[in-house]
Amino acid sequence: MARAWINANESAKQMLSRVLKERPLLHLPPPLHRIPLGVNSILEIAGPSPSAKTEILLQVAVNCILPKNRNGVQYGGLEHSVLFLDLDCRLDIYRLSQLLKLRITDANTLHKTEGSSNQPECDETYVFNECMRRFLYTRCYDSFEFLSALKVLNHKLTSNSVHILMIDNIGAFHSIDRGFSSLPQGNPSRKNIGAQSVFETVVQEIKKLLELHSMIVLATKTVTYQVKSSYSTRVSGGLKSTYREYMPLTWQSFVTRRILVRPLDDKRKFGDRVCYSAEWLLPALSITDEFAVCDTGILDSLRV
Amino acid sequence: LSTVEDFLVHDVHKLVASAEQLSNSDGLKQGINQLLSIVETCHQPWMNGLVLLEDREQNKHCLSTGCKSLDVLLQGGLREGHVTELVGPSSSGKTQVCFQVASNVAMKLGGVVYLDSGNSFSPTRIKQIVTRISGSAENQVNGILQQALRNIECHAVFDIYALLNVLHQLQLNLESQAGYKVRLIIIDSISSLIAPILGGNNAQGHALMVSVGYLLKKLADRQNIAVVVSNLIFYSCW
Numbered sequence: 072m073a074r075a076w077i078n079a080n081e082s083a084k085q086m087l088s089r090v091l092k093e094r095p096l097l098h099l100p101p102p103l104h105r106i107p108l109g110v111n112s113i114l115e116i117a118g119p120s121p122s123a124k125t126e127i128l129l130q131v132a133v134n135c136i137l138p139k140n141r142n143g144v145q146y147g148g149l150e151h152s153v154l155f156l157d158l159d160c161r162l163d164i165y166r167l168s169q170l171l172k173l174r175i176t177d178a179n180t181l182h183k184t185e186g187s188s189n190q191p192e193c194d195e196t197y198v199f200n201e202c203m204r205r206f207l208y209t210r211c212y213d214s215f216e217f218l219s220a221l222k223v224l225n226h227k228l229t230s231n232s233v234h235i236l237m238i239d240n241i242g243a244f245h246s247i248d249r250g251f252s253s254l255p256q257g258n259p260s261r262k263n264i265g266a267q268s269v270f271e272t273v274v275q276e277i278k279k280l281l282e283l284h285s286m287i288v289l290a291t292k293t294v295t296y297q298v299k300s301s302y303s304t305r306v307s308g309g310l311k312s313t314y315r316e317y318m319p320l321t322w323q324s325f326v327t328r329r330i331l332v333r334p335l336d337d338k339r340k341f342g343d344r345v346c347y348s349a350e351w352l353l354p355a356l357s358i359t360d361e362f363a364v365c366d367t368g369i370l371d372s373l374r375v
Numbered sequence: 376l377s378t379v380e381d382f383l384v385h386d387v388h389k390l391v392a393s394a395e396q397l398s399n400s401d402g403l404k405q406g407i408n409q410l411l412s413i414v415e416t417c418h419q420p421w422m423n424g425l426v427l428l429e430d431r432e433q434n435k436h437c438l439s440t441g442c443k444s445l446d447v448l449l450q451g452g453l454r455e456g457h458v459t460e461l462v463g464p465s466s467s468g469k470t471q472v473c474f475q476v477a478s479n480v481a482m483k484l485g486g487v488v489y490l491d492s493g494n495s496f497s498p499t500r501i502k503q504i505v506t507r508i509s510g511s512a513e514n515q516v517n518g519i520l521q522q523a524l525r526n527i528e529c530h531a532v533f534d535i536y537a538l539l540n541v542l543h544q545l546q547l548n549l550e551s552q553a554g555y556k557v558r559l560i561i562i563d564s565i566s567s568l569i570a571p572i573l574g575g576n577n578a579q580g581h582a583l584m585v586s587v588g589y590l591l592k593k594l595a596d597r598q599n600i601a602v603v604v605s606n607l608i609f610y611s612c613w
Contacts, residue, residue, distance in 0.1 A: 154421075160592045163457075164427040203424030212593050216418040223415045247589075250582025 102349035158243035329353035441479030481526035
């Protein structure tokens with residue numbers, strides 16, 4: 072009996088093929104393309120302001136809400152719904168609709184040039200509407216509203232499909248919570264509402280969501296740069312600029328992947344556009360990608 | 376658990392699980408459901424992309440600044456629901472742009488709230504601008520001028536707390552009075568209100584600044600107002 076328990080159930084190869092079938096990995100558009108994300112991943116996109124973080128989220132959102140194909144036209148999307156929690160309260164929905172329309176038009180033009188039957192124009196509007204309905208958005212003006220939204224989300228989500236939860240600027244209320252934490256209560260059993268406990272609850276709620284629904288979480292984080300010039304860096308030439316991590320430990324250890332984006336001064340590669348660099352911190356890769364933002368979305372250095 | 380805040384921070388599921396273990400827990404379950412529906416009203420409702428686009432098209436119009444080249448630069452004008460920042464060094468024309476925009480909106484579109492932090496608001500200058508925009512002669516402009524000046528509500532604010540007070544009062548008035556409608560809020564200049572509280576190890580200064588930002592964004596989005604703030608920067612020589 073004990074021996075049966077110790078015997079192997081399946082080989083590693085069998086397990087890998089089973090897991091990959093049940094939980095397919097998500098391949099994201101550049102600059103997130105180097106590391107595929109599985110379900111239950113938490114990706115943190117950190118960077119100073121502005122560094123195209125929201126633009127990256129919108130690009131991923133467009134990829135997710137597009138269908139795989141409709142009426143023979145290949146859109147190459149994932150048909151997942153996107154839940155966008157805007158804590159910065161600055162998203163312009165027009166930009167998302169612009170990106171989506173361009174993608175749909177491109178896919179249709181490609182389909183027509185490949186010589187199939189002519190599709191009526193109203194199809195594009197139908198696909199556009201269907202995609203926009205998969206994009207769910209809400210704003211939170213303080214951490215109270217953020218917690219409310221997360222608490223209710225658990226009871227609201229019913230479908231079994233994969234959802235992408237996007238949080239735009241997880242560090243938005245950090246300074247407010249830190250500056251105005253509530254007064255310590257006399258009763259020791261009541262939790263003190265400060266930055267620490269807010270994030271503990273946020274992590275707890277997201278964990279609950281991940282348990283009950285298939286979900287991937289993408290969060291942006293605005294960081295400020297500190298230029299550290301120590302003796303060793305001055306000797307080796309150049310200043311090493313690092314960013315200051317201000318999020319509580321509960322959030323830092325909850326994140327499974329981290330990427331850092333920042334603007335570059337070098338404009339040579341992409342014409343006159345502002346360039347950004349993307350560097351994976353978790354898992355740490357030594358390659359840095361460069362990309363720029365144009366009307367149609369994000370331009371990778373490979374595609375220029 | 377005494378306040379809604381406590382409810383949010385504590386774990387609902389444990390509460391539900393413990394409720395199911397009690398035999399006469401129906402009342403408690405009902406209470407939890409009621410609380411959840413109240414919590415749902417605590418945050419902004421979820422909207423899908425189509426609803427957002429529709430709201431943008433129907434409610435968030437562009438307010439013309441009265442100056443064609445500025446309108447082209449802003450792709451139509453000052454958009455309602457957004458906070459536009461005018462940035463520039465000293466004496467670069469920020470206050471003049473504020474006057475221009477205030478006059479144009481007050482004449483043609485509706486109410487303007489002008490929050491002045493440096494005693495720079497000048498009704499004479501507004502009169503000059505209104506005369507030029509309307510194109511009529513100086514002695515015939517009185518009716519239009521009266522209407523425009525009546526549409527501009529000017530408040531002098533000299534510190535951040537006064538600013539927060541005025542904005543909160545404005546929010547209350549907009550929510551309670553049905554006929555009261557503001558199209559534009561101008562803060563000239565917000566840097567002189569925020570700079571004194573920043574710096575040092577004081578976390579509160581930063582928190583106050585961020586709160587003002589959120590209050591402005593909330594007013595802009597929920598009341599369909601265009602907000603303009605002017606900010607002073609210094610160009611460094613190296």
